[in-house]
Amino acid sequence: MNFPTNLSDVYERIDQFDPELYARTRNFVKGGVSYLSPYLSRGFITVPQVVKRLKDRGIGLEQAEKFIQELAWREFYTRTWFQKGDGIFEDIRHPQEGVLYSGMPAAVLDANTGIKALDSHLGTFSVSGYLHNHLRMYLAAITCNVGKYHWKAPASWLYYHLLDGDLASNALSWQWCVGTFSNKQYYVNQVNVNTYTGTGQRDTFLDFDYEDLPLQAVPEVLRSSVEAELAFTAPPTKTPVLQEGVPxxxxxxxxxxxxxxxxxxxxxxxxxxxxxxxxxxxxxxxxxxxxxxxxxxxxxxxxxxxxxxxxxxxxxxxxxxxxxxQGIREEHPSLAPGLPGEFNSFFSFWNKLSKQLR
The missing domain is CATH 3.40.50 (Rossmann fold)
Structure with missing residues (x-):
């Protein structure tokens, strides 16, 4: 998937997006997703701007509810970041259970986990900078809940490579998957992977019923731990020249x-x-x-x-x-300006937000 960087091209992407197709197919890797996340993460476009452009096309909450709900997840995560600050980078509700390893599985870096649908995307990830949300969930489930790694190092590696890397969405999504920001750990089995990726693989370490997955030993392929190299290259810069008399x-x-x-x-x-x-x-x-x-x-x-x-x-x-x-701080763009309260779950937030949107 290409991600153009001209504003007019991004507006065109919004205007061609079909939220009803999204609602039906968003969980499929080849489904009708919006591919707007890199622009939303950078604040290049804002959630209220996207919703307004949908409304200008005559698309209201009823037609676009599932898509707007997904946008609201982003807002919920940012809101949590505002409220908890650096606390989002630590286990929020309780320590992650069952951790055996630090770092991350070498098999993930090598795109060699044995789950072909995931490996095929991991193999190009450092170039593409993008993974479908379902693949991100699969990655978290395999790495942390099947492989027993703490979430922080894999999350940092994923964030490093993502064009749409948003610190709150990334950290809190990993915490949701591993159960430190939710009520249970997220598991995926091979049937689910095959369904949403269009594959037919069998006899993998995920090829169990859901109730049996937590009972399995860590697969041998995931036991080799490494530290990912996340080298940063500073951009070219010079001291800004400031014109006097203007803001x-x-x-x-x-x-x-x-x-x-x-x-x-x-x-x-x-x-x-x-x-x-x-x-x-x-x-x-x-x-x-x-x-x-x-x-x-x-x-x-x-x-x-x-x-x-x-x-x-x-x-x-x-x-x-x-x-x-220090300076003049203007309001962060929000679907719910002035909505009070700290919400412990997304759906407690969504219940209030959706009433306000209606």
């Missing part, structure tokens, strides 16, 4: 909306902080994708350095990664 608009790799104050004159700076990438590195192709998206913002300057070094009080859109920024 300075600040962007991050999560808040790249080209429509942000687009009609106003001002300095525009994409800030990529070394302290952030030291903790959460990204692959070079993902950094280039971010820079290509930023090129849609006229006059933007890229600064690889700490925000405080700029010595400005910029105007920026609120997001958990810029909680330490």
């Amino acid at each position: 300075t608009f600040i962007y991050t790799h999560y808040t790249l909306d080209p429509t942000f104050h687009e009609s106003e004159a001002g300095n525009r700076i994409l800030v990529l902080e070394p302290s952030h990438f030291a903790k959460y590195p990204m692959a070079p192709k993902t950094i280039q994708f971010i820079l290509d998206l930023a090129a849609n913002i006229p006059g933007i300057q890229v600064f690889y350095g700490e925000y405080a070094e700029l010595n400005v009080k910029g105007i920026f859109r609120d997001h958990p990664i810029n909680a330490h920024f």
Whole structure:
């Protein structure tokens, strides 16, 4: 799947998306998914913008409910990040059960788990930067619940390579799968894999009934543990030149909306902080994708350095990664502005949100 970086192409992708086909087929690897996640993760488009474009086509909540519910998962995860901060990077409710290994299985890095439908996608993942959501769930189930690895190292590896890598969606999805942010661990069997990937493989370590899967020993193929190398290459940068007498608009790799104050004159700076990438590195192709998206913002300057070094009080859109920024903080785009409360589960959040949307 290609991911163009021109805003007009992304708008066209939204306008051609069929939410009813999505509702019927989204769980299939070749189903009618939107392929909007890299743009939503970067804030290049926002969830309210997508919903508005659907409404402009006459598509309301009834027709698009399943898709909007999936968008709401993203909002729920971001909301949890706002509320818990760095707590999302630790086991949230209770420690992960049954952990035997650290690092991650060498078989995953080698695309050699023996589950052919997964391996075929893992083999191209470092180039494509994309995995269907069901494949991500399969990966988490196999690595952590079958293979007994703690979720943090595999999650960091996945985030590193994903074009749509969102720290909250990634960490909390892994925690949902391993049961530290849900009520039980997620398992997948071979019948499920075959159904949603169009394969017919049998006699694998997943070829059991669901109730029998947790009783199996860790497959030999998953027992070799390695530490993934997540090297970060800093983007080219120079000290921004600031025009006096105009505001300075600040962007991050999560808040790249080209429509942000687009009609106003001002300095525009994409800030990529070394302290952030030291903790959460990204692959070079993902950094280039971010820079290509930023090129849609006229006059933007890229600064690889700490925000405080700029010595400005910029105007920026609120997001958990810029909680330490000083300046004018504008509201994070939301389907549920002003919706109060901290929600322990997605569906408690969705029940209130859906009433507000109606």
